[in-house]
Amino acid sequence: MFHIVEFLETQEVEVVPALWVADDNCQWPAHYKHDDLIKDIRNEEQPEDVWEAFSVRILYTAANYKTARLKLPQAETHTDLQTAEEEDKDDLPKRKRKRL
Structure with a gap:
């Protein structure tokens, strides 16, 4: 499971494994190279x-890394992704009935 979290001090948003987050704190490997960091997150x-440890706020929880990454751009602009997801469903066009 993965969380999209907002780091409260810097207001940056990132996908992290759920096991890195406990009690509104996220363990973060600050001195990793980017490629190593992505590998550790995915694995x-x-x-x-x-x-x-950094203070964070969980914005969204996903079952897998790919789903969390897809939601990341939305997380950077919305504060409540669960609500945004529900609103997206309402935006689907309605089918019109043809009169016979």
Whole structure:
């Protein structure tokens, strides 16, 4: 499972494995190279003791990494993705009946 979280101090939004988040804090490997970081996120690596903890707010929870990444652009503009998802369903065009 993955969360889209907002880091409260920097207001940055990122996808992280759910096991990196506990009690509104996210363990984060601050000194990783970008490619290594993405690999660890996708593989849901266990956080290490030397990782820093940052205050976060969970914006969205997804079953897999791909779904969370697809929602990420929306998370950067919306505060409540669950509500936005419900609104998207209402925006579908209605089918018109043809009169016979």
